[in-house]
Amino acid sequence: MIKAEQKPIEEILTYLDPYKKILLSGCGACVTVCHAGGEKEVSLLASSLKMARNLTGKPLEIQEITPARQCEPEFAEELAEKAEGVEAVLSLSCGVGVQTLARSLTKTPVIPGVNTVFMGETVSHGVWEERCQACGNCLLERTGGVCPIARCSKQLLNGPCGGSSKGKCEIRQETDCAWQLIYDRLKSLGQLDKLREVIPAKNWGTESRDKGPRRIVREDLKI
Amino acid sequence: MLVFIPKIVAFCCEQSGVPAAEMAETLKLSVPANLEIVPVPCAGRTETLFLLKALERGADGVIVFACHEENCQYLIGNMRAKSRLLYAQNLLQKIGLEKERLEICNIATNSGVKFAETLKDKAIRLKELGPNPLTRINDPLAHANVGIKE
Numbered sequence: 001m002i003k004a005e006q007k008p009i010e011e012i013l014t015y016l017d018p019y020k021k022i023l024l025s026g027c028g029a030c031v032t033v034c035h036a037g038g039e040k041e042v043s044l045l046a047s048s049l050k051m052a053r054n055l056t057g058k059p060l061e062i063q064e065i066t067p068a069r070q071c072e073p074e075f076a077e078e079l080a081e082k083a084e085g086v087e088a089v090l091s092l093s094c095g096v097g098v099q100t101l102a103r104s105l106t107k108t109p110v111i112p113g114v115n116t117v118f119m120g121e122t123v124s125h126g127v128w129e130e131r132c133q134a135c136g137n138c139l140l141e142r143t144g145g146v147c148p149i150a151r152c153s154k155q156l157l158n159g160p161c162g163g164s165s166k167g168k169c170e171i172r173q174e175t176d177c178a179w180q181l182i183y184d185r186l187k188s189l190g191q192l193d194k195l196r197e198v199i200p201a202k203n204w205g206t207e208s209r210d211k212g213p214r215r216i217v218r219e220d221l222k223i
Numbered sequence: 224m225l226v227f228i229p230k231i232v233a234f235c236c237e238q239s240g241v242p243a244a245e246m247a248e249t250l251k252l253s254v255p256a257n258l259e260i261v262p263v264p265c266a267g268r269t270e271t272l273f274l275l276k277a278l279e280r281g282a283d284g285v286i287v288f289a290c291h292e293e294n295c296q297y298l299i300g301n302m303r304a305k306s307r308l309l310y311a312q313n314l315l316q317k318i319g320l321e322k323e324r325l326e327i328c329n330i331a332t333n334s335g336v337k338f339a340e341t342l343k344d345k346a347i348r349l350k351e352l353g354p355n356p357l358t359r360i361n362d363p364l365a366h367a368n369v370g371i372k373e
Contacts, residue, residue, distance in 0.1 A: 040272065
């Protein structure tokens, strides 16, 4: 899932400085899971912002809402209706949700309240780690389900660099060497022979952002 | 003469804080006048939002009475409460409120005396800190905590 972190409150307060009445919108999907922008975080941020603005003598009126998802046009349109009468919307959804909502709100600014950081998994309570960089051509079948693009600091495709030591990465000691993980995994699967196949260099030009934002089109689903 | 009696909200774990409060009452120990006890099934039930809302709505100070560390019936509820309190203190500093308004006290069931003494100390420290500035700003003429005779 997409992982995000709330922006520093000082930064958010700077963005909100010109406004007196805002809609604070969370998102019930990814940012709820990583505790950056769910219903709870909306309430917490609203309370903090109200107190901060009261202390400076510039009260801020905040309406709170957390739709199931903000990145779908249907939900964004519903949100846009709720935003009538407010001067700005502070969105705690990921960058996708902010843009979907901005498209529905032509005359109201939509301000991001979180930094969208990566696609990752929950390692333990309160700890999330990157697992996918959406490179556009998945290699996981050949690497035992461990992604060298997202998890190797150098994005190496055919084995570790010389800096791999005792299963750890030279870039950061607490980080597992992705290629050690790949080796261990393939060994336990009895598929070490896969390491003999050379993975060709990725064609970042065509597999990734060759022509600006990528787009998926399913003709069978189009209306 | 009108004096400032700090309003204190005390979140009390039902495994420790509440029995300690009852013990203090049984022993007829005095506690600060403007005290609101909020029983919670475990200190870990105290959300960060509860701490902020208490201050937003006019409390001068908030205290969480939790079980001693490694002695939580729900394993780590007291540690969760501590983490949330630290998070909330950090937030308060960023928005310009004194972090000392929030604190946690680990307490045992039979510590009625400690319960009363901790609250008395907190009331003294809050008096030095002064009323919650949010209350002054929101309603300068009717500060709920000023005007009670000591």
